[in-house]
Amino acid sequence: MAELLHQAKKEKCFERKRTKFIACDFLTEWLYNQNLKRKDEPFTEFFSIPFVKDWLKDHPRPPIPLSLLLSEEEACKIIQSFWRGYRVRCDTEVQELRQWQKQLREDKNITKRVQEFWTKQENKVGSKLESEEPTPHCSGVSILFLSPAPQNTELME
Template identity: 55%
Template sequence: MSVASAKVYADRKPKSLWEKICDDFEAQRIEYEDQDIDDTASLTTDVTQFSVSRHTPIVYGKMVHSPPVDSNVAENFNPAVSHPAAIGLNLLDRPKPKPTTPAPPPPNPRECSAKEYVESYIFPTLIPAMHAMLEQAKKERCFKRRRTKFNACDFLTEYLYRNNPQGQEGDRKDTALEEITFVKEHLTLHPRPPLPLSLLWSEEEAAVKIQSYWRGHLARTVPEIQELRQWQRDWREENADARRDVEKFWHEQENRDAVSPRPKSSLKLKSVNTRVQY
């Protein structure tokens, strides 16, 4: 009896955005093209996430298949040879993956076509940048809000500048967007309007501000607090003239000390010295 398919219980690795795009494209292409089948392949594997609560440890890392049989599989079971949890299961070691062929060298950028240039020099840098941008947009909750402070163009500019394959290593890793030379020149000619606080504040900061203002409003509505505030307002109005008089007095004193006449003692001394000379 030939085995059609088997499952491997192990840890599944998440696919990147580019791998998902390639899988979707391949699924659409297969619908219109003939699928090439390898006759030498005996089975296909489907990786299932291993769970301690649902699976036995003996199946971890194994290819498992439960063939349909008519006889009692536990009749000739020998516990000295096999495990009770493996009754009725075919456990095989997962075949080793085929060795990958080394990637061909990139074509000459001055002689290759536009398609080859994009696939060899643009996509290897742009696709990781797009993936990082989508991850950051997810953290900023851009897919749940209509307006956010996250700017995708600014993120791509900073990411591509830091990870430029032709740039010198170590001199761009910590460079912020506002420190890039061409960004400074552009912002000097085209300054941006300041963002509103509704976009700059996070939900926690906005909640703290709203709660503080609301607590202040509740405190000011207390009758005793309103009476105290009214008394302070009346006191400031009644003493406004006295405050102006005090400020005027000290202003005159400072000007008087700054422009003071010459002392009389120095004049008398000068006249005495003049008489002595004659």
Template identity: 55%
Template sequence: MRLKTSFNPCDFLTEWLYNHNPRRRDQVPVNLHDVPFVKDFLRMHPRSPLPLYLLLSEHQAALLIQAFWRGYKIRARPDVQELRQWQKKLRENGDIGRTVEKFWARQESRVGSAMTALPGSPQPGDSDVSIQVVSPTPQSTVVHTPTPQMTPGGVEWLTPSLHSTN
């Protein structure tokens, strides 16, 4: 098996001959890519980039392989496959906004039914509480901050209040 390296003997010879030219005896040696005729040639005929296996150390290559393998193993899990299929259908549906609204409506109904099942929790119709879902955009951001309120029994409750950050 032949070991491959990024060493190019023609590049080495060009640089060495240019720097050891008797006409350039008192000048500072330069890198191959700083030689004037090499700059012109490479501008007209750019080289393809070196293959990745010549640029990476064995340690870096091992990390890339391990990362790929971990990603593959995660993507192969059934729960992740199910999520990916759901996302694919969601993208194909085209109306993501409506789908997200349905999702949050279901979530809010679940939370509402769970809250009414708790003993001592306010029942529907007991108060005029409404929830407004605001899309976080750079132009309009709403922060939900709890503020203390006193109940008739003298117990302090934290309730959300809306503060705009505009």
């Protein structure tokens, strides 16, 4: 029990309401490794203990929440980056730019205009290639030009 309390202190269980430390898992691992029958065997982690593996096959655990897996530094970075992004998005110039982009997407229907542009370009290239006649000084070899596939076709996998 003393080892359990020392580990709980290391995991800061007495300072927080929630931690990733599971006392039963620690106790199982510690007792398994301290067993006198396993005296000369190497340390075995909790999830590598044979009877634990068998138990978890039939009774899988839910995943541990990300908030418990992150260190304090990692959590601070995530919170700070979110806050900085929020402050930038609140800036009046950025708001104006975002509104302009939104309005442009709605009013101009950019994706449709891009598709129309590429369709026109493909048609131009295709009509130019079809109108060109083979030159008479060729050595009897004819080359067939095919227009490229339209940009708006989707490939099926």
